[in-house]
Amino acid sequence: MNLEDLIPTDEICTRYKVERNFVHALTESGLLHTVxxxxxxYVHCDExxxxxxxxxxxxxxxxxxxxLEAIQNLLSxxxxxQNQNVALKNKLNLYE
Known part of the structure; x- marks a missing residue:
């Protein structure tokens, strides 16, 4: 993992005007991955x-x-x- 792709959580808190506790709570609940x-x-730029x-x-x-946890679970x-639906449609197209 390249350090250039990582953003310090302090910078994120400052830039987005959020409390550090919010970022920490997201991390503790598994909604946000930190390093x-x-x-x-740090938070990876992809996150x-x-x-x-x-x-x-x-x-x-x-x-x-x-x-937030419930919403994230439902979205996943x-x-x-949706991925299963696409896979089934692709299989169906093979038989048509």
């Missing part, structure tokens, strides 16, 4: 769009952490079902 290098906690989505849900729609189930 610690030399006592500094930023997910963080932005969770931040909007929490701060703009006032959804608590448990609600929908994505899994």
């Amino acid at each position: 610690t290098v030399q006592k500094i906690t 930023i769009s997910e963080f932005e989505k969770l931040r909007r849900l929490h701060y703009e729609l006032d959804i608590n952490l448990e609600g 189930q929908v994505k899994k079902l």
Whole structure:
């Protein structure tokens, strides 16, 4: 993992005007993945769009952490079902 692809959580908190506790809670619940290098906690740049989505849900729609976990779980189930649907359609096309 390249250090250039990592963003310090302190910078994220400053840039997005969120509390450190929010980022920590997301990490503890498994909604956000962080990496610690030399006592500094980072978020990979690929995780930023997910963080932005969770931040909007929490701060703009006032959804608590448990609600964020439920939403994330439901969205992952929908994505899994969509992938299965595509796979089944592809199999069906083979027989037509």
